[in-house]
Amino acid sequence: xxxxxxxxxxxxxxxxxxxxxxxxxxxxxxxxxxxxxxxxxxxxxxxxxxxxxxxxxxxxxxxxxxxxxxxxxxxxxxxxxxxxxxxxxxxxxxxxxxxxx
DNA sequence: GACTTGACTAGAC
DNA sequence: AGTCTAGCCAAGT
Numbered sequence: 091x092x093x094x095x096x097x098x099x100x101x102x103x104x105x106x107x108x109x110x111x112x113x114x115x116x117x118x119x120x121x122x123x124x125x126x127x128x129x130x131x132x133x134x135x136x137x138x139x140x141x142x143x144x145x146x147x148x149x150x151x152x153x154x155x156x157x158x159x160x161x162x163x164x165x166x167x168x169x170x171x172x173x174x175x176x177x178x179x180x181x182x183x184x185x186x187x188x189x190x191x
Numbered sequence: 192g193a194c195t196t197g198a199c200t201a202g203a204c
Numbered sequence: 205a206g207t208c209t210a211g212c213c214a215a216g217t
Contacts, residue, residue, distance in 0.1 A: 102199055113212055119198035120214070134198075142198035153198095 094133040097160045098176035099169050101137045108178055119144075132156040133176075139168035 094100050102115035111117065118134070119142065125131045132153040135141055141153045141164075154164060162174050 103201095106199090113200090114214085115199040116197065116212070117199090117214065122198050125198090131198085136198080137200055144198040 091131070091134060092129055093179045094130055094176050096130075097162060097174070099133045099135050099139075099157070099162060099171070099174050100176050100178075101135060101171075103137055104176075104178065105134065133160075133162075135169050135171075137171075139171045139174075141167075141169075 091100070091105060102118040103112075105118045106112060106114045109118075115137075122131055122134065123144075157164065157169065162169055
């Protein structure tokens, strides 16, 4: 998760797959309950680009703000994955998605 | 050990 | 494009 570049997002399923556990997306979410500070937890969204309700302190408002600060804009409450999804630590693209800044 | 729950997902309508 | 369903598997009760 720490490898997710600024201005990009990944899904729970992706992270699970990178770790070698393709069917364990829920475990990623479970693990994030104890997410140590300093990790970009806000760059993790579900497969539809939505922010989970269980998001940390306060609400998903925090996550939305953090994402927007990185240039990840939400459309209709979702991150457009076609644009901001990160393709993984091994297949990472050279150029980040276009975002203001 | 048998339910229930959950920061999920792919597929069907 | 939205909503529902079945599948998932570790943790909690």
